[in-house]
Amino acid sequence: MNNAGFAVHGGFAETPLEDSLGVLDLNCRAVVTLAHAFLAHARPGAALVNVSSTLGFTPKPGLGVHSATKAFVTSFSEALARAQRWSRAGRTPCSPRSPGCCPAGPRCPCSARPSRPRPTPRAA
Template identity: 50%
Template sequence: MAAPAVALVTGASSGIGRELARLHAEAGGTVVVTARRAGALEDLARDIAADTPGRAIPLPCDLGAPGGARRLIEAVEEDGHEIGVLMNNAGFGGAGRHVERPLQDELGMIDLNVRALVELTHHFGARMAARGGGRILNVGSSAGLIPAGPNQSVYFATKAFVASYSQGIAAELAPKGVSVTVLAPGYVETEFADTANLRGTKLVKTGGRTPRQTAEAGYAAMMKGRRVAYDRPGLGAGLWLARVAPARLVAGLMGRMQETEPGRR
């Protein structure tokens, strides 16, 4: 059996990205892993070498910084890696009322969640299409399939872009042999809650999937060529209901889910 194509995983230092990298290595593949934290990437590479038949190649990069995606593309190509599987996982959120949050943080979220993802997908997707095959997994969120998300308005909007963009290019690239999957998970127990300042909210209090469970759902769907993937039973139906329910009702509910409860932080 031929070894899996070389994969590139962004946001691979922890959470879903780390597990996606491990899954590809467990299948015997080589995976280029990138994130800001070089030490965490080195640890991941050692773990993969010890525990799997695959291997990991760390390429630290800050994709949210100006020119970050271009620098990563150049580093991948300088090392001679032909990427056949792209897994865009890097991203972050931030809770709070939009006009009360620092504008730079909101713009930085757009740069990482949208701009970097588009730049990497455009570059590597074009090369996959020229070769006649490849797979792309964009890690979105169930937030991207809900009409609005007060107290995380920019995050919800970036994930709505990822969902629409992924399904659009899936149709464009299918005739070229390239599949595009968007993973739309519910809440996942990762560092996201801390970086997004969501500890103490009803959203986090309800609990979520493990990064491994969510990564397995996304990886399996990508390998099957599915266009949309969920990480738990019934989530797709629930999101459909959210889209057909009155928008003001859904927005109010989502806003309350993301407010810190009194006495908690």
């Protein structure tokens, strides 16, 4: 499970470049590196879980680089899903507050976070 990440809060232009590049390195480069290492040795039935964030879908001002890296994690995971469809191992992108997001089920750190109740479908 890839569940590392950090963010630097503040305006993009006011944030030191090295801080933004550090966010990119951990939130993107580390995910790619660890996914590659895992999939190179994965056994049949193994699952790769990359923890993303809802910020990847709804960016927040002051967290532009972090939000962009989480969009990368989601997109990268989806690309791996398609590429791995016929291979030995699967992958799942996992966003906090998305119940049942990964094969770890209730052990998933995302599942431990409270989620908003889903609306009950109404009959037409």
